[in-house]
Amino acid sequence: MSLISFKLEKRIPPPWWFRILMPIMAVIISLAISSIFLLILGKNPFTAFYYLFYGGLGTKFAFLEMLVKATPLILTGIAVSIAFLAKYWNIGAEGQLYAGALLATWVGIQNFNLSPVFYVLLVIVAGFVGGGVWSFIPAYLKARFKVDDVVTTLLFNYIMIYFVSAILEGPWRHPVSLYPESVNIAENAQLIQLVPRSRVHIGFLIAVAVVFVTYFIVKKTKLGFEIRATGSNPKAANFLGINTLKTIIIASVLSGGVAGLAGVSEVAGVHYHLIHNLSPGYGYSGIVIAMLGGLNPFGVLFAALYFSVIITGAQMMSRSVGIPPYIADVIQGITLIVMLAMLLLFEYKISIRRGK
Amino acid sequence: MNNFFTTSFLVGFFASTIRMATPLVLATLGEAFSERSGILNLGIEGIMIFGALAGFVTTYFTHSLWFGVFAATFSGFLFGLLMAFLSVTLGLNQHVSGLGITIFASGLAYYVYRAVIGSPTIPATIKAFDTLKIPGLWKIPFLGPILFDQYALTYIAVILVIVSGYLFFKTSFGLSLRSVGENPEAADAVGVDVYKMRYIALMIGGALMGMSGAFFTLAQFNMFIFDIVAGRGWVAIALVIFANWIPSRVFWGALLFGGVDAIGLRLQGTAINIPFQYFLMMPYVLTIIVLICTARNASYPSALLKPYRRE
Numbered sequence: 001m002s003l004i005s006f007k008l009e010k011r012i013p014p015p016w017w018f019r020i021l022m023p024i025m026a027v028i029i030s031l032a033i034s035s036i037f038l039l040i041l042g043k044n045p046f047t048a049f050y051y052l053f054y055g056g057l058g059t060k061f062a063f064l065e066m067l068v069k070a071t072p073l074i075l076t077g078i079a080v081s082i083a084f085l086a087k088y089w090n091i092g093a094e095g096q097l098y099a100g101a102l103l104a105t106w107v108g109i110q111n112f113n114l115s116p117v118f119y120v121l122l123v124i125v126a127g128f129v130g131g132g133v134w135s136f137i138p139a140y141l142k143a144r145f146k147v148d149d150v151v152t153t154l155l156f157n158y159i160m161i162y163f164v165s166a167i168l169e170g171p172w173r174h175p176v177s178l179y180p181e182s183v184n185i186a187e188n189a190q191l192i193q194l195v196p197r198s199r200v201h202i203g204f205l206i207a208v209a210v211v212f213v214t215y216f217i218v219k220k221t222k223l224g225f226e227i228r229a230t231g232s233n234p235k236a237a238n239f240l241g242i243n244t245l246k247t248i249i250i251a252s253v254l255s256g257g258v259a260g261l262a263g264v265s266e267v268a269g270v271h272y273h274l275i276h277n278l279s280p281g282y283g284y285s286g287i288v289i290a291m292l293g294g295l296n297p298f299g300v301l302f303a304a305l306y307f308s309v310i311i312t313g314a315q316m317m318s319r320s321v322g323i324p325p326y327i328a329d330v331i332q333g334i335t336l337i338v339m340l341a342m343l344l345l346f347e348y349k350i351s352i353r354r355g356k
Numbered sequence: 357m358n359n360f361f362t363t364s365f366l367v368g369f370f371a372s373t374i375r376m377a378t379p380l381v382l383a384t385l386g387e388a389f390s391e392r393s394g395i396l397n398l399g400i401e402g403i404m405i406f407g408a409l410a411g412f413v414t415t416y417f418t419h420s421l422w423f424g425v426f427a428a429t430f431s432g433f434l435f436g437l438l439m440a441f442l443s444v445t446l447g448l449n450q451h452v453s454g455l456g457i458t459i460f461a462s463g464l465a466y467y468v469y470r471a472v473i474g475s476p477t478i479p480a481t482i483k484a485f486d487t488l489k490i491p492g493l494w495k496i497p498f499l500g501p502i503l504f505d506q507y508a509l510t511y512i513a514v515i516l517v518i519v520s521g522y523l524f525f526k527t528s529f530g531l532s533l534r535s536v537g538e539n540p541e542a543a544d545a546v547g548v549d550v551y552k553m554r555y556i557a558l559m560i561g562g563a564l565m566g567m568s569g570a571f572f573t574l575a576q577f578n579m580f581i582f583d584i585v586a587g588r589g590w591v592a593i594a595l596v597i598f599a600n601w602i603p604s605r606v607f608w609g610a611l612l613f614g615g616v617d618a619i620g621l622r623l624q625g626t627a628i629n630i631p632f633q634y635f636l637m638m639p640y641v642l643t644i645i646v647l648i649c650t651a652r653n654a655s656y657p658s659a660l661l662k663p664y665r666r667e
Contacts, residue, residue, distance in 0.1 A: 037464070037467065041471055089451050091455065141644075141647075141648060145647075145648050145651050145652060146651045146652055147644070147647045147648055147651040148593075148594075148597065148647065148651065150398065150451065150593070151590060151593050151594045151597075151643070151644075151647065152644055152647065154587065154590040154593075155587065155590055155591070155594070155640040155643055155644055156644075157587075158586070158587045158590075158637070158640045159637050159640050159641060162633040162634070162636050162637040163633070163637065165633045166631040166633035166634060166637075169631060169633070170631055284459060287452075287455055287459075288456075288459065291452060323471075324466070324467045324469075324470030324471050325470075326463050326464075326466040326467040326470060327463075327467055328463075329459060329460075329462065329463025329464075329466065329467070330460060330463040330464050330467055331463075332459050332460075332463065333402075333456055333457070333458075333459035333460025333461070333462075333463050333464075334456075334460055336452065336455065336456035336459060336460075337442065337453060337456035337457070337460065340442075340448050340449060340452050340453055340456060341442070341446060341448060343448075344446060344447075344448065
């Protein structure tokens with residue numbers, strides 16, 4: 001077992017550029033590891049990766065589609081990063097996305113006689129509240145009954161997705177459509193297109209605005225300090241007079257709320273109605289994105305754009321080279337693990353020794 | 357409604373309770389091994405999905421169900437090894453490395469399925485396990501068809517519960533295992549190889565999770581479908597807390613959840629006018645209610661989540 005052993009020494013924080021270099025290295029290493037699975041199928045990884053990036057960036061259409069997918073990914077990435085900063089393990093962004101979508105749809109199908117600006121704002125608030133409430137419950141259960149956050153947030157995903165599915169086949173079912181879907185939300189509640197004749201909508205700009213707001217809250221406000229202190233050293237935070245349980249609950253609500261906005265983006269910006277397969281796992285991708293982005297809002301923005309390229313491009317790669325599109329998930333899993341291992345390099349100097 | 361509680365209904369209900377509990381028993385035992393050694397393995401869901409795939413594909417090509425079970429178990433063993441490398445050797449954050457394994461393993465499962473089976477309009481199927489009637493015993497009125505007309509994997513799961521209980525509490529291996537999960541420094545001081553024990557625990561645990569996955573594709577169903585495991589791995593994470601890391605309680609906990617699953621299946625077929633999604637939701641809701649009731653009294657292994665680094 002101990003033919004090779006690692007010796008770890010804590011080291012002084014490396015220079016700032018290391019923080020930027022680290023995710024870039026993680027991306028390169030994880031693509032190299034992923035190419036093993038392409039080689040096994042007898043495919044040339046360089047050809048495959050060419051189509052992967054061409055399909056996500058190479059044409060105007062691909063680029064715009066990439067921005068469409070990046071919108072929910074930025075939001076779920078930010079959502080997860082807020083919770084993880086407080087060391088609150090919110091793995092429930094997927095369910096919170098659906099909860100946000102549910103409430104946003106409910107507001108959207110009321111056909112209020114409002115100006116588009118107010119109606120859209122109302123839909124956005126509804127989405128935030130929906131996701132926030134759905135995230136509040138597990139955080140409250142953790143604070144009050146010490147119920148493990150990982151398990152509850154995960155199980156809440158399944159409960160919400162089944163609930164949405166039940167609603168869509170029951171009371172909200174579109175009267176004539178063959179598919180379980182709701183009726184369209186009011187036109188004045190829809191997010192307007194950003195680029196004519198494309199699917200890119202104003203939600204992308206909202207997501208970028210959320211990145212800036214999150215940066216401000218996390219780095220410049222007392223709440224942000226409390227969230228970071230609770231995450232890095234809860235005992236010291238308590239000593240400083242921070243109510244860590246309250247901080248965790250606030251962080252979880254903000255996190256769930258932002259995840260709910262991802263639901264708003266999909267309902268009010270892309271589909272205009274609620275469907276049961278609204279998200280192909282954006283909530284889980286949010287975990288990978290938050291980690292690759294180093295839990296930094298701008299890092300999350302770039303990580304989300306990167307994975308949006310991968311997810312969008314995987315379809316073209318699949319069609320052109322005959323590689324199953326699920327390679328995008330494989331790459332995400334590997335990237336998460338590699339990035340986590342890179343963090344070790346950030347904190348420790350590692351020397352490898354042979355023998356005991 | 358009148359013939360709802362007839363003998364044949366009850367026999368069917370209890371038999372299917374045990375059937376539905378089987379993968380939960382195996383997966384929760386696997387998680388109990390890991391956590392007893394001090395490592396939370398959130399790779400469980402992905403390892404089960406990959407086990408389901410490995411079992412299916414192997415059986416599809418070799419026409420041998422037992423080869424399938426072996427392949428699933430072995431794949432779980434390998435993922436356990438990976439988890440051990442990340443969480444023991446490198447000492448990485450256990451939450452994130454486990455989730456990484458789940459995302460990786462589930463993605464890889466769908467990738468492999470699409471690569472070797474393709475996407476046919478009619479799903480590929482295998483001939484799944486038949487139940488194994490224990491000669492003589494299965495003819496006992498009422499109990500016979502409930503207890504002794506089950507899948508071979510179910511009997512194996514029951515045996516493994518007993519073996520694990522013995523291993524945990526009656527052997528020196530079990531003592532070492534529990535000691536590295538409670539107090540690795542003290543275990544190290546008396547000569548227990550903490551790293552080795554954790555590696556062994558994670559590999560056994562992973563193997564059990566992989567075997568659990570095989571139950572879905574080789575016994576309960578006869579095909580591999582998207583999201584076939586449907587969060588049962590996460591239920592197992594909750595069950596192990598409910599069971600207080602004790603194998604015999606794992607068994608009773610899994611039966612409770614198997615029962616809820618079975619009620620859902622039965623009621624779906626009746627005239628009761630409730631959307632089936634609410635039945636599918638029940639095991640998850642029950643899991644959370646049970647956790648709320650038991651969380652305060654759970655005695656987590658003290659060293660859980662703490663990487664051990666020898667000075």
